[in-house]
Amino acid sequence: MPATTMSKAEREQGHARVFDLSEHSLRELNQALHKLAPGSNETAWEVLNPKGSHSVAVGVDQPVTIDVRGSVGYYCAGMNDGAAITVHGSAGPGVGENMMSGSIVIKGDASQYAGATGRGGLLVIEGNASSRCGISMKGIDIVVHGNIGHMSAFMAQSGNLVVLGDAGDALGDSIYEARLFVRGKVESLGADCIAKEMRPEHIELLQGLLDKAGVTGVKASEFKRYGSARKLYNFNIDNADAY
Amino acid sequence: MTYRNPPTTPRKSATFDDYTLSEIRRAAATGIYDIRGAGAKRKLPHFDDLLFLGASISRYPLEGYRERCDTSVVLGSRHARKPIELKIPITIAGMSFGSLSGPAKEALGRGATLSGTSTTTGDGGMTEEERGHSKTLVYQYLPSRYGMNPRDLRRADAIEVVVGQGAKPGGGGMLLGQKISDRVAEMRTLPKGIDQRSASRHPDWTGPDDLEIKILELREITDWEKPIYVKVGGARPYYDTALAVKAGADVVVVDGMQGGTAATQEVFIENVGQPTLACIRPAVQALQDLGMHRKVQLIVSGGIRNGADVAKALALGVDAVSIGTAALVALGDNDPRWEAEYNALGTTAGAYDDWHEGRDPAGITTQDPELMKRVDPIAAGRRLANYLKVMTLEAQTIARACGKNSLHNLEPEDLVALSIEAAAMAGVPLAGTNWIPGKTGF
Numbered sequence: 001m002p003a004t005t006m007s008k009a010e011r012e013q014g015h016a017r018v019f020d021l022s023e024h025s026l027r028e029l030n031q032a033l034h035k036l037a038p039g040s041n042e043t044a045w046e047v048l049n050p051k052g053s054h055s056v057a058v059g060v061d062q063p064v065t066i067d068v069r070g071s072v073g074y075y076c077a078g079m080n081d082g083a084a085i086t087v088h089g090s091a092g093p094g095v096g097e098n099m100m101s102g103s104i105v106i107k108g109d110a111s112q113y114a115g116a117t118g119r120g121g122l123l124v125i126e127g128n129a130s131s132r133c134g135i136s137m138k139g140i141d142i143v144v145h146g147n148i149g150h151m152s153a154f155m156a157q158s159g160n161l162v163v164l165g166d167a168g169d170a171l172g173d174s175i176y177e178a179r180l181f182v183r184g185k186v187e188s189l190g191a192d193c194i195a196k197e198m199r200p201e202h203i204e205l206l207q208g209l210l211d212k213a214g215v216t217g218v219k220a221s222e223f224k225r226y227g228s229a230r231k232l233y234n235f236n237i238d239n240a241d242a243y
Numbered sequence: 244m245t246y247r248n249p250p251t252t253p254r255k256s257a258t259f260d261d262y263t264l265s266e267i268r269r270a271a272a273t274g275i276y277d278i279r280g281a282g283a284k285r286k287l288p289h290f291d292d293l294l295f296l297g298a299s300i301s302r303y304p305l306e307g308y309r310e311r312c313d314t315s316v317v318l319g320s321r322h323a324r325k326p327i328e329l330k331i332p333i334t335i336a337g338m339s340f341g342s343l344s345g346p347a348k349e350a351l352g353r354g355a356t357l358s359g360t361s362t363t364t365g366d367g368g369m370t371e372e373e374r375g376h377s378k379t380l381v382y383q384y385l386p387s388r389y390g391m392n393p394r395d396l397r398r399a400d401a402i403e404v405v406v407g408q409g410a411k412p413g414g415g416g417m418l419l420g421q422k423i424s425d426r427v428a429e430m431r432t433l434p435k436g437i438d439q440r441s442a443s444r445h446p447d448w449t450g451p452d453d454l455e456i457k458i459l460e461l462r463e464i465t466d467w468e469k470p471i472y473v474k475v476g477g478a479r480p481y482y483d484t485a486l487a488v489k490a491g492a493d494v495v496v497v498d499g500m501q502g503g504t505a506a507t508q509e510v511f512i513e514n515v516g517q518p519t520l521a522c523i524r525p526a527v528q529a530l531q532d533l534g535m536h537r538k539v540q541l542i543v544s545g546g547i548r549n550g551a552d553v554a555k556a557l558a559l560g561v562d563a564v565s566i567g568t569a570a571l572v573a574l575g576d577n578d579p580r581w582e583a584e585y586n587a588l589g590t591t592a593g594a595y596d597d598w599h600e601g602r603d604p605a606g607i608t609t610q611d612p613e614l615m616k617r618v619d620p621i622a623a624g625r626r627l628a629n630y631l632k633v634m635t636l637e638a639q640t641i642a643r644a645c646g647k648n649s650l651h652n653l654e655p656e657d658l659v660a661l662s663i664e665a666a667a668m669a670g671v672p673l674a675g676t677n678w679i680p681g682k683t684g685f
Contacts, residue, residue, distance in 0.1 A: 059464030094447040233437040
């Protein structure tokens with residue numbers, strides 16, 4: 001492990017390992033996280049002074065908790081596989097991209113491509129998310145408390161995107177089998193994305209996601225479901241105008 | 244006796260030739276563009292338009308079977324803690340599992356490993372067949388991210404961020420439903436039997452500044468161990484190379500329009516991008532202008548067929564070449580032994596390019612369990628290794644004749660061009676003159 005001196009915050013917390021990015025490099029932080037062995041007792045981490053750094057806590061593959069105190073740049077928690085990562089601030093583009101498992105909570109807003117290509121786990125954005133939220137998602141669950149921008153869930157393959165607010169233009173363009181739940185207004189739907197019936201199994205699924213994301217005071221029945229019309233799954237020249 | 248005027252010979256149009264007429268009829272009948280595999284088939288300025296000068300009074304040769312001619316190359320020494328060391332400067336290009344059968348991917352890994360070189364995954368993720376049988380495996384990081392996961396990223400020996408490919412710069416991939424077996428569908432997280440459109444842009448970055456940050460993320464995730472390549476199609480080789488270097492690439496891969504694809508539109512393959520020969524000098528120039536030639540390695544692919552092509556590419560400043568189509572032919576693709584079956588598909592051995600249909604008689608570009616049995620991965624891997632050996636010996640033969648004790652000592656001054664076009668593209672004199680179009684005189 002790179003030498004990290006006990007900081008005041010660490011002493012105060014008693015158990016969390018504190019990593020101050022104003023004192024140590026990003027590379028030291030990520031390498032320390034990657035060196036964690038299964039069963040390590042260093043299960044709680046705190047990152048101070050991220051100040052918009054890119055690639056904070058990327059590629060973590062152990063079930064540890066990481067609290068990032070401040071806003072981060074691109075790709076925070078990228079490819080997370082099992083960690084519970086909380087950003088106490090806002091996140092730049094590509095937060096949680098290609099997450100495999102675990103959870104990521106953004107206390108503020110998230111920029112473009114949040115949760116892009118994610119394969120599993122739960123991404124919660126307590127503020128708003130910008131464009132292309134959940135682009136090409138492949139199994140991840142994303143819950144956004146606020147609104148999401150245009151072209152969200154573009155080519156989304158699998159998983160669930162839940163939006164408590166509104167969605168921008170071209171939601172779910174060229175979507176495959178992902179499920180989209182939006183409580184507010186949808187500016188427009190993209191190619192091959194349609195509104196679908198909320199059946200009891202969807203209410204149940206959505207309620208479970210809301211509970212997991214810590215959302216209270218909101219009922220699953222307030223949402224509309226969107227998904228693929230499956231008309232563009234196999235190329236047909238008569239559908240060419242849809243593109 | 245009646246006099247008949249002599250008839251003229253029936254004359255076909257050079258503009259509306261037989262192929263063009265057949266394509267118009269096909270389009271009119273089907274209402275859909277033609278999709279096929281492989282690279283550009285039109286005649287293009289190529290390595291055949293270059294010749295080596297060989298030794299003479301001013302330059303003396305090395306002894307053919309006595310004096311050593313080094314072929315090794317190190318890739319990725321700029322930033323990576325574990326650069327790749329290859330015995331030969333010929334690598335196997337990225338080709339997807341899905342497009343190719345499992346046995347074909349295994350054969351590529353076996354052949355490359357026997358030859359001391361690397362092979363590359365493709366759009367569809369890493370399979371156990373190829374990881375297990377490839378000593379050195381380059382992992383492609385593609386716009387679709389099919390099958391992408393950090394575990395495989397860390398199991399790779401290098402990472403290739405694919406921005407584009409020569410057959411279709413600016414185009415995404417396509418895998419039609421008939422090739423989507425259960426296994427392929429699972430690896431790509433999509434239902435079986437549907438057409439899989441691979442995106443043309445990466446989902447979480449656009450432009451050179453973002454690419455720099457993306458490369459940083461990949462380096463952080465892999466603890467700065469792995470060389471990171473950036474692959475571009477032969478569109479704007481000078482600027483693409485310069486921007487890839489600026490973004491932090493260890494290796495730049497430039498793929499010319501003869502480079503193959505699993506499937507895309509014929510109109511795209513034949514009309515977008517530049518020939519391989521036209522891409523090399525601008526890419527080398529970009530590296531030289533940045534003071535990064537030989538520090539960031541350059542790999543070129545697209546139409547490399549023999550040791551002469553390898554030697555010519557290296558003489559123009561390339562560090563290594565990559566082969567795809569030629570490797571498939573070495574495995575058995577388009578072999579005349581299956582002629583009757585090619586005929587039944589309406590084609591002939593040597594012309595078969597409907598790789599997307601999954602009915603490849605040679606068992607290579609298919610997911611059909613019966614057809615893929617035709618590829619014996621051990622024997623096919625051996626054939627690929629033999630072919631790589633021959634290419635290497637050929638390149639060494641030429642290098643020794645030019646007085647070089649390493650393939651990488653070949654230089655543009657060893658070459659002349661047979662056509663003005665090739666002279667201009669390669670930046671070497673037209674044979675018999677000292678004229679380099681665009682450089683000397685006009």
